[in-house]
Amino acid sequence: MTEIFTVTDLCTRIRDRLSGDMRLRNLWAKGELSNVTNHRSGHRYFTLKDKGAQISCVLFRSQALSLGFTLEDGQSVQVLGDVEVYSPQGRLQLIVQRIRRDPGFGQQARELEMLKMRLSAEGLFSQERKRPLPAFPQRIGIVTSPDGAALRDVLRMIGCYPARILISPAKVQGEGAAQSVAQALRALSGRADLIIVCRGGGSAEDLVAFNEECVARAIFESDAPVISAIGHETDVTIADFVADIRAPTPTAAAEMAVPDMQSVLKRVLAAQRRLLRAVEGRLDHPSSRIESLQRHLSARRMYARTERDRLRLQDLNSRLSEAGRRLVRDKESRLAMAEGRLEGVSPLATLRRGYAIALFRGRVVSRAAEVEAKERIQLIMQDGKLTALVLDKETAREDER
Amino acid sequence: MPLEQALEELEEVVAALEEGSLTLDQSLQLFEKGIRLVRICSQRIERAEQQIEALTGELPPDLLSR
Structure with missing residues:
Protein backbone atom coordinates (compact mmCIF):
# COMPACT_ATOMS: atom_id res chain seq x y z
CA MET A 1 0.00 0.00 0.00
CA GLY A 106 23.82 46.63 -6.69
CA GLN A 107 23.93 45.43 -10.27
CA GLN A 108 20.16 45.57 -10.66
CA ALA A 109 19.92 48.96 -9.02
CA ARG A 110 22.63 50.26 -11.34
CA GLU A 111 20.92 48.86 -14.41
CA LEU A 112 17.72 50.54 -13.32
CA GLU A 113 19.57 53.81 -12.83
CA MET A 114 21.08 53.56 -16.31
CA LEU A 115 17.69 52.85 -17.87
CA LYS A 116 16.31 55.89 -16.07
CA MET A 117 19.11 58.06 -17.40
CA ARG A 118 18.66 56.79 -20.93
CA LEU A 119 14.90 57.30 -20.96
CA SER A 120 15.27 60.68 -19.33
CA ALA A 121 17.76 61.76 -21.99
CA GLU A 122 15.27 60.67 -24.62
CA GLY A 123 12.66 62.95 -23.07
CA LEU A 124 10.27 60.30 -21.77
CA PHE A 125 10.06 61.99 -18.38
CA SER A 126 9.91 65.53 -19.73
CA GLN A 127 7.50 67.87 -18.00
CA GLU A 128 6.62 69.58 -21.28
CA ARG A 129 5.24 66.33 -22.59
CA LYS A 130 2.81 65.86 -19.70
CA ARG A 131 -0.71 66.22 -21.01
CA PRO A 132 -3.63 67.70 -19.10
CA LEU A 133 -6.38 65.32 -18.04
CA PRO A 134 -9.79 65.80 -19.67
CA ALA A 135 -12.25 67.43 -17.25
CA PHE A 136 -15.06 65.06 -18.18
CA PRO A 137 -13.59 61.87 -19.63
CA GLN A 138 -16.14 59.78 -21.49
CA ARG A 139 -14.05 56.68 -22.08
CA ILE A 140 -11.81 55.63 -19.22
CA GLY A 141 -9.34 52.84 -19.87
CA ILE A 142 -8.01 50.86 -16.92
CA VAL A 143 -4.92 48.69 -17.25
CA THR A 144 -4.64 46.36 -14.29
CA SER A 145 -5.28 42.84 -13.09
CA PRO A 146 -9.02 42.09 -13.28
CA ASP A 147 -8.76 40.19 -10.00
CA GLY A 148 -6.89 42.82 -8.02
CA ALA A 149 -8.20 45.06 -5.26
CA ALA A 150 -6.81 48.03 -7.20
CA LEU A 151 -9.46 47.68 -9.90
CA ARG A 152 -12.23 47.52 -7.33
CA ASP A 153 -10.84 50.61 -5.58
CA VAL A 154 -10.81 52.51 -8.86
CA LEU A 155 -14.35 51.47 -9.83
CA ARG A 156 -15.66 52.33 -6.39
CA MET A 157 -14.17 55.82 -6.58
CA ILE A 158 -15.41 56.46 -10.11
CA GLY A 159 -18.80 55.59 -8.61
CA CYS A 160 -21.77 56.91 -10.53
CA TYR A 161 -19.77 59.09 -12.88
CA PRO A 162 -21.26 58.41 -16.32
CA ALA A 163 -18.53 57.01 -18.49
CA ARG A 164 -17.66 54.01 -20.53
CA ILE A 165 -15.09 52.02 -18.59
CA LEU A 166 -12.80 49.86 -20.66
CA ILE A 167 -10.86 47.36 -18.65
CA SER A 168 -7.74 46.17 -20.40
CA PRO A 169 -6.63 43.20 -18.31
CA ALA A 170 -2.92 42.73 -17.66
CA LYS A 171 -0.69 40.47 -15.70
CA VAL A 172 0.89 42.84 -13.22
CA GLN A 173 3.59 40.66 -11.69
CA GLY A 174 5.67 37.64 -12.47
CA GLU A 175 6.99 36.31 -15.74
CA GLY A 176 5.88 38.32 -18.78
CA ALA A 177 4.12 40.97 -16.69
CA ALA A 178 5.86 43.92 -18.34
CA GLN A 179 4.94 42.73 -21.84
CA SER A 180 1.38 42.10 -20.70
CA VAL A 181 1.04 45.62 -19.28
CA ALA A 182 2.53 47.16 -22.42
CA GLN A 183 0.19 45.10 -24.57
CA ALA A 184 -2.84 46.11 -22.48
CA LEU A 185 -1.87 49.78 -22.84
CA ARG A 186 -1.54 49.48 -26.61
CA ALA A 187 -4.91 47.70 -26.79
CA LEU A 188 -6.54 50.91 -25.54
CA SER A 189 -5.11 52.96 -28.36
CA GLY A 190 -7.84 55.10 -29.92
CA ARG A 191 -10.43 53.78 -27.50
CA ALA A 192 -9.99 55.85 -24.36
CA ASP A 193 -9.59 59.52 -23.58
CA LEU A 194 -7.93 58.78 -20.26
CA ILE A 195 -6.03 55.73 -19.00
CA ILE A 196 -5.36 54.58 -15.46
CA VAL A 197 -2.50 52.08 -14.99
CA CYS A 198 -2.60 50.66 -11.52
CA ARG A 199 -1.70 47.83 -9.20
CA GLY A 200 -1.87 47.46 -5.45
CA GLY A 201 1.05 47.45 -3.07
CA GLY A 202 3.60 44.67 -3.04
CA SER A 203 7.27 44.02 -2.53
CA ALA A 204 9.84 45.68 -4.74
CA GLU A 205 10.02 42.48 -6.81
CA ASP A 206 6.26 42.57 -7.37
CA LEU A 207 6.59 45.98 -8.97
CA VAL A 208 9.55 45.30 -11.27
CA ALA A 209 7.35 45.06 -14.37
CA PHE A 210 6.68 48.77 -14.00
CA ASN A 211 10.40 49.51 -14.17
CA GLU A 212 10.79 47.88 -17.56
CA GLU A 213 11.49 49.79 -20.71
CA CYS A 214 8.61 48.31 -22.72
CA VAL A 215 6.08 49.59 -20.16
CA ALA A 216 7.70 53.02 -20.16
CA ARG A 217 7.50 53.16 -23.96
CA ALA A 218 3.89 51.99 -24.07
CA ILE A 219 2.90 54.74 -21.63
CA PHE A 220 4.90 57.28 -23.60
CA GLU A 221 3.24 56.27 -26.87
CA SER A 222 -0.29 56.18 -25.46
CA ASP A 223 -2.59 58.57 -27.33
CA ALA A 224 -4.51 59.34 -24.13
CA PRO A 225 -3.08 60.87 -20.95
CA VAL A 226 -2.04 58.22 -18.43
CA ILE A 227 -2.45 58.30 -14.65
CA SER A 228 -0.17 55.83 -12.87
CA ALA A 229 -0.79 54.37 -9.43
CA ILE A 230 1.73 51.61 -8.79
CA GLY A 231 2.14 50.06 -5.35
CA HIS A 232 2.14 52.18 -2.25
CA GLU A 233 2.71 55.88 -2.02
CA THR A 234 6.43 55.37 -1.32
CA ASP A 235 7.03 53.18 -4.36
CA VAL A 236 8.06 55.13 -7.41
CA THR A 237 8.62 53.22 -10.62
CA ILE A 238 9.79 54.27 -14.07
CA ALA A 239 6.15 53.97 -15.18
CA ASP A 240 5.34 56.74 -12.69
CA PHE A 241 8.01 58.99 -14.21
CA VAL A 242 6.65 58.55 -17.73
CA ALA A 243 2.97 58.83 -16.82
CA ASP A 244 1.30 62.19 -17.36
CA ILE A 245 0.50 62.25 -13.68
CA ARG A 246 1.32 59.95 -10.80
CA ALA A 247 -1.25 59.11 -8.15
CA PRO A 248 -0.22 57.79 -4.73
CA THR A 249 -2.89 55.05 -4.77
CA PRO A 250 -5.40 53.55 -7.23
CA THR A 251 -8.23 55.30 -5.36
CA ALA A 252 -6.43 58.63 -5.72
CA ALA A 253 -5.93 57.94 -9.43
CA ALA A 254 -9.68 57.49 -9.89
CA GLU A 255 -10.31 60.66 -7.92
CA MET A 256 -8.05 62.58 -10.30
CA ALA A 257 -9.73 60.98 -13.31
CA VAL A 258 -13.32 62.08 -12.81
CA PRO A 259 -15.03 65.21 -11.50
CA ASP A 260 -16.88 64.97 -8.21
CA MET A 261 -20.52 64.46 -9.19
CA GLN A 262 -21.80 66.29 -6.12
CA SER A 263 -19.98 69.43 -7.18
CA VAL A 264 -21.18 69.03 -10.77
CA LEU A 265 -24.75 68.74 -9.52
CA LYS A 266 -24.24 71.85 -7.41
CA ARG A 267 -23.02 73.69 -10.50
CA VAL A 268 -26.13 72.69 -12.43
CA LEU A 269 -28.46 73.71 -9.61
CA ALA A 270 -26.66 77.03 -9.19
CA ALA A 271 -26.98 77.69 -12.93
CA GLN A 272 -30.67 76.81 -12.75
CA ARG A 273 -31.25 79.25 -9.89
CA ARG A 274 -29.42 82.02 -11.73
CA LEU A 275 -31.38 81.25 -14.88
CA LEU A 276 -34.73 81.56 -13.15
CA ARG A 277 -33.63 84.64 -11.26
CA ALA A 278 -32.42 86.39 -14.39
CA VAL A 279 -35.65 85.73 -16.22
CA GLU A 280 -37.95 86.33 -13.27
CA GLY A 281 -36.43 89.74 -13.03
CA ARG A 282 -37.42 90.43 -16.58
CA LEU A 283 -40.86 88.86 -16.61
CA ASP A 284 -42.06 90.12 -13.25
CA HIS A 285 -41.99 93.76 -14.11
CA PRO A 286 -43.48 95.71 -16.95
CA SER A 287 -40.63 98.10 -16.41
CA SER A 288 -38.35 95.50 -17.84
CA ARG A 289 -39.71 96.57 -21.18
CA ILE A 290 -38.47 100.05 -20.58
CA GLU A 291 -34.98 100.17 -21.82
CA SER A 292 -33.80 103.03 -19.68
CA LEU A 293 -34.72 101.10 -16.58
CA GLN A 294 -33.05 97.95 -17.67
CA ARG A 295 -29.69 99.42 -16.97
CA HIS A 296 -30.61 100.11 -13.37
CA LEU A 297 -32.35 96.89 -12.69
CA SER A 298 -30.01 94.04 -13.28
CA ALA A 299 -31.42 90.68 -12.40
CA ARG A 300 -29.36 90.56 -9.27
CA ARG A 301 -30.50 93.91 -7.99
CA MET A 302 -34.07 93.02 -8.67
CA TYR A 303 -33.75 89.95 -6.64
CA ALA A 304 -32.48 91.85 -3.63
CA ARG A 305 -34.49 94.92 -4.36
CA THR A 306 -35.21 97.41 -1.71
CA GLU A 307 -38.61 98.56 -0.60
CA ARG A 308 -38.03 101.82 -2.43
CA ASP A 309 -37.42 99.97 -5.66
CA ARG A 310 -40.51 97.92 -5.10
CA LEU A 311 -42.71 101.01 -4.65
CA ARG A 312 -41.19 102.60 -7.67
CA LEU A 313 -41.96 99.55 -9.69
CA GLN A 314 -45.54 99.47 -8.41
CA ASP A 315 -45.90 103.06 -9.51
CA LEU A 316 -44.47 102.27 -12.91
CA ASN A 317 -46.72 99.26 -13.12
CA SER A 318 -49.83 101.30 -12.47
CA ARG A 319 -48.72 104.00 -14.85
CA LEU A 320 -48.22 101.42 -17.53
CA SER A 321 -51.61 99.87 -16.76
CA GLU A 322 -53.17 103.29 -16.97
CA ALA A 323 -51.47 103.84 -20.27
CA GLY A 324 -52.80 100.54 -21.45
CA ARG A 325 -56.35 101.42 -20.42
CA ARG A 326 -56.14 104.69 -22.26
CA LEU A 327 -54.98 102.91 -25.34
CA VAL A 328 -58.06 100.75 -25.20
CA ARG A 329 -60.46 103.62 -24.45
CA ASP A 330 -59.34 105.90 -27.14
CA LYS A 331 -58.99 103.95 -30.29
CA GLU A 332 -58.89 106.98 -32.53
CA SER A 333 -55.94 108.70 -30.98
CA ARG A 334 -54.34 105.83 -29.18
CA LEU A 335 -50.93 106.27 -30.66
CA ALA A 336 -50.82 109.98 -30.10
CA MET A 337 -52.23 109.59 -26.59
CA ALA A 338 -49.76 106.97 -25.66
CA GLU A 339 -46.92 108.93 -27.09
CA GLY A 340 -47.96 111.92 -25.05
CA ARG A 341 -48.58 110.03 -21.83
CA LEU A 342 -45.77 107.65 -21.98
CA GLU A 343 -43.01 109.93 -22.91
CA GLY A 344 -40.04 108.86 -20.97
CA VAL A 345 -41.18 105.27 -20.61
CA SER A 346 -42.04 104.84 -24.27
CA PRO A 347 -43.72 101.46 -24.48
CA LEU A 348 -44.64 102.41 -28.03
CA ALA A 349 -41.14 102.02 -29.15
CA THR A 350 -41.39 98.58 -27.66
CA LEU A 351 -44.67 97.91 -29.47
CA ARG A 352 -43.08 98.89 -32.75
CA ARG A 353 -40.35 96.38 -32.17
CA GLY A 354 -42.93 93.66 -32.17
CA TYR A 355 -43.94 93.31 -28.54
CA ALA A 356 -47.53 93.32 -27.40
CA ILE A 357 -49.11 94.40 -24.15
CA ALA A 358 -51.49 91.80 -22.84
CA LEU A 359 -54.64 93.00 -21.03
CA PHE A 360 -57.05 90.99 -18.99
CA ARG A 361 -60.22 92.75 -17.77
CA GLY A 362 -58.56 96.02 -18.53
CA ARG A 363 -55.40 95.32 -16.54
CA VAL A 364 -51.96 94.63 -17.85
CA VAL A 365 -51.02 91.02 -17.58
CA SER A 366 -47.40 90.58 -16.60
CA ARG A 367 -47.50 87.02 -15.32
CA ALA A 368 -48.96 83.89 -16.79
CA ALA A 369 -50.37 83.20 -13.32
CA GLU A 370 -52.82 86.11 -13.65
CA VAL A 371 -54.78 84.48 -16.44
CA GLU A 372 -56.36 81.05 -16.63
CA ALA A 373 -56.73 78.89 -19.72
CA LYS A 374 -59.85 79.58 -21.80
CA GLU A 375 -59.94 83.26 -20.70
CA ARG A 376 -60.09 85.98 -23.29
CA ILE A 377 -57.32 88.54 -23.24
CA GLN A 378 -56.62 91.62 -25.34
CA LEU A 379 -53.30 92.18 -27.02
CA ILE A 380 -52.36 95.75 -27.77
CA MET A 381 -50.29 95.84 -30.93
CA GLN A 382 -48.63 98.86 -32.46
CA ASP A 383 -51.54 99.41 -34.82
CA GLY A 384 -54.51 97.92 -33.08
CA LYS A 385 -55.94 95.40 -30.72
CA LEU A 386 -56.40 91.65 -30.92
CA THR A 387 -58.69 89.60 -28.79
CA ALA A 388 -57.10 86.27 -28.00
CA LEU A 389 -58.29 83.10 -26.36
CA VAL A 390 -55.84 81.53 -23.95
CA LEU A 391 -55.52 77.96 -25.06
CA ASP A 392 -52.97 76.72 -22.63
CA LYS A 393 -50.62 78.04 -20.06
CA GLU A 394 -47.27 77.06 -18.79
CA THR A 395 -45.29 79.02 -16.26
CA ALA A 396 -41.57 79.24 -16.02
CA ARG A 397 -41.76 78.20 -12.37
CA GLU A 398 -42.97 74.77 -13.32
CA ASP A 399 -39.53 74.08 -14.61
CA GLU A 400 -37.94 74.78 -11.28
CA ARG A 401 -37.31 71.61 -9.37
CA MET B 1 -25.13 65.90 -25.76
CA PRO B 2 -22.26 65.14 -23.37
CA LEU B 3 -22.57 66.47 -19.83
CA GLU B 4 -19.52 68.67 -20.18
CA GLN B 5 -20.87 70.46 -23.26
CA ALA B 6 -24.35 70.89 -21.74
CA LEU B 7 -22.85 72.33 -18.58
CA GLU B 8 -20.69 74.81 -20.48
CA GLU B 9 -23.55 75.94 -22.70
CA LEU B 10 -25.80 76.32 -19.67
CA GLU B 11 -23.30 78.56 -17.96
CA GLU B 12 -22.93 80.69 -21.09
CA VAL B 13 -26.71 81.06 -21.32
CA VAL B 14 -26.96 82.13 -17.69
CA ALA B 15 -24.16 84.64 -18.07
CA ALA B 16 -25.79 86.13 -21.19
CA LEU B 17 -29.13 86.43 -19.41
CA GLU B 18 -27.60 88.01 -16.35
CA GLU B 19 -25.72 90.47 -18.46
CA GLY B 20 -29.16 91.77 -19.36
CA SER B 21 -28.51 93.59 -22.64
CA LEU B 22 -30.76 91.26 -24.64
CA THR B 23 -34.25 91.99 -25.89
CA LEU B 24 -37.10 90.24 -24.17
CA ASP B 25 -37.49 87.92 -27.15
CA GLN B 26 -33.89 86.91 -27.04
CA SER B 27 -34.08 86.49 -23.29
CA LEU B 28 -37.05 84.17 -23.51
CA GLN B 29 -35.41 82.11 -26.19
CA LEU B 30 -32.28 81.81 -24.09
CA PHE B 31 -34.31 80.99 -21.02
CA GLU B 32 -36.01 78.12 -22.78
CA LYS B 33 -32.66 76.87 -23.98
CA GLY B 34 -31.31 77.16 -20.44
CA ILE B 35 -34.16 75.15 -18.96
CA ARG B 36 -33.62 72.50 -21.59
CA LEU B 37 -29.94 72.34 -20.71
CA VAL B 38 -30.69 72.07 -16.99
CA ARG B 39 -32.87 69.07 -17.80
CA ILE B 40 -30.15 67.48 -19.89
CA CYS B 41 -27.54 67.97 -17.17
CA SER B 42 -29.80 66.68 -14.39
CA GLN B 43 -30.72 63.63 -16.39
CA ARG B 44 -27.10 62.91 -17.20
CA ILE B 45 -26.24 63.09 -13.52
CA GLU B 46 -29.25 61.28 -12.10
CA ARG B 47 -29.46 58.51 -14.61
CA ALA B 48 -25.72 58.14 -14.74
CA GLU B 49 -24.77 54.70 -15.81
CA GLN B 50 -21.39 53.14 -16.05
CA GLN B 51 -20.80 50.78 -18.83
CA ILE B 52 -18.05 48.39 -17.86
CA GLU B 53 -16.50 46.14 -20.41
CA ALA B 54 -13.29 44.23 -20.85
CA LEU B 55 -11.16 44.50 -23.95
CA THR B 56 -10.01 40.92 -23.64
CA GLY B 57 -11.13 37.97 -21.57
CA GLU B 58 -13.92 37.66 -19.07
CA LEU B 59 -14.46 40.03 -16.18
CA PRO B 60 -15.02 38.58 -12.71
CA PRO B 61 -18.79 38.32 -12.12
CA ASP B 62 -18.74 40.75 -9.18
CA LEU B 63 -17.69 43.55 -11.54
CA LEU B 64 -20.48 42.89 -13.99
CA SER B 65 -23.22 42.78 -11.39
CA ARG B 66 -22.51 46.30 -10.21
Missing part, protein backbone atom coordinates in the same frame (compact mmCIF):
# COMPACT_ATOMS: atom_id res chain seq x y z
CA THR A 2 1.18 3.54 -0.85
CA GLU A 3 2.60 5.39 2.13
CA ILE A 4 0.60 8.49 3.07
CA PHE A 5 2.68 11.20 4.71
CA THR A 6 1.44 13.69 7.21
CA VAL A 7 2.63 17.19 6.23
CA THR A 8 5.00 17.16 9.18
CA ASP A 9 6.49 13.86 8.09
CA LEU A 10 6.86 15.16 4.56
CA CYS A 11 8.68 18.30 5.63
CA THR A 12 10.85 16.34 7.97
CA ARG A 13 11.78 14.03 5.17
CA ILE A 14 12.69 16.92 2.86
CA ARG A 15 14.71 18.54 5.64
CA ASP A 16 16.59 15.34 6.35
CA ARG A 17 17.34 14.96 2.68
CA LEU A 18 18.68 18.48 2.38
CA SER A 19 20.69 18.47 5.56
CA GLY A 20 22.34 15.26 4.40
CA ASP A 21 23.60 17.03 1.25
CA MET A 22 26.94 18.58 2.08
CA ARG A 23 26.82 20.71 -1.07
CA LEU A 24 23.97 22.63 0.54
CA ARG A 25 25.91 23.34 3.70
CA ASN A 26 28.52 26.00 4.28
CA LEU A 27 28.02 27.43 0.80
CA TRP A 28 28.57 30.89 -0.61
CA ALA A 29 25.76 32.50 -2.61
CA LYS A 30 25.55 35.93 -4.17
CA GLY A 31 22.63 38.12 -5.00
CA GLU A 32 20.83 41.31 -4.22
CA LEU A 33 19.16 42.13 -0.92
CA SER A 34 15.50 42.98 -0.70
CA ASN A 35 12.78 43.06 1.95
CA VAL A 36 15.42 43.60 4.63
CA THR A 37 13.69 43.40 8.01
CA ASN A 38 15.41 44.17 11.28
CA HIS A 39 13.35 42.18 13.73
CA ARG A 40 12.95 43.26 17.34
CA SER A 41 14.62 40.06 18.39
CA GLY A 42 17.81 41.22 16.69
CA HIS A 43 17.47 38.65 13.92
CA ARG A 44 17.61 39.94 10.36
CA TYR A 45 15.31 38.60 7.70
CA PHE A 46 15.80 39.36 4.01
CA THR A 47 15.44 37.99 0.52
CA LEU A 48 18.40 37.26 -1.67
CA LYS A 49 17.52 37.54 -5.34
CA ASP A 50 18.77 37.85 -8.84
CA LYS A 51 16.82 38.27 -12.07
CA GLY A 52 15.51 34.75 -12.12
CA ALA A 53 15.01 33.61 -8.56
CA GLN A 54 14.93 34.50 -4.89
CA ILE A 55 15.42 32.79 -1.56
CA SER A 56 14.48 33.76 1.98
CA CYS A 57 17.39 34.26 4.35
CA VAL A 58 17.74 34.67 8.06
CA LEU A 59 20.74 36.06 9.92
CA PHE A 60 20.50 35.32 13.61
CA ARG A 61 21.21 37.94 16.25
CA SER A 62 24.58 36.55 17.32
CA GLN A 63 25.96 36.78 13.76
CA ALA A 64 24.14 40.02 13.01
CA LEU A 65 26.09 41.76 15.80
CA SER A 66 29.38 41.29 13.98
CA LEU A 67 28.05 42.39 10.60
CA GLY A 68 30.07 45.60 10.17
CA PHE A 69 27.63 47.34 7.79
CA THR A 70 23.94 48.09 7.50
CA LEU A 71 21.85 45.81 5.34
CA GLU A 72 19.82 47.72 2.78
CA ASP A 73 17.53 46.76 -0.07
CA GLY A 74 19.34 46.73 -3.40
CA GLN A 75 22.78 45.89 -2.00
CA SER A 76 24.70 43.17 -3.75
CA VAL A 77 26.10 40.75 -1.24
CA GLN A 78 27.71 37.37 -0.87
CA VAL A 79 26.43 35.20 1.95
CA LEU A 80 27.78 32.09 3.65
CA GLY A 81 25.19 29.72 5.05
CA ASP A 82 23.26 26.47 5.15
CA VAL A 83 20.10 25.61 3.26
CA GLU A 84 17.26 24.56 5.51
CA VAL A 85 13.59 23.81 5.34
CA TYR A 86 11.53 25.93 7.70
CA SER A 87 8.75 23.44 8.36
CA PRO A 88 6.08 25.73 9.89
CA GLN A 89 5.89 27.58 6.57
CA GLY A 90 7.14 24.81 4.31
CA ARG A 91 9.74 27.21 3.09
CA LEU A 92 13.25 26.84 1.89
CA GLN A 93 15.63 29.26 3.53
CA LEU A 94 19.26 30.06 3.95
CA ILE A 95 20.59 30.26 7.49
CA VAL A 96 23.28 32.87 7.03
CA GLN A 97 26.48 32.94 9.08
CA ARG A 98 28.43 35.64 7.27
CA ILE A 99 27.67 38.40 4.80
CA ARG A 100 30.14 40.42 2.76
CA ARG A 101 29.44 43.10 0.21
CA ASP A 102 29.73 42.01 -3.35
CA PRO A 103 32.24 43.92 -5.48
CA GLY A 104 29.63 44.10 -8.25
CA PHE A 105 27.51 46.16 -5.89
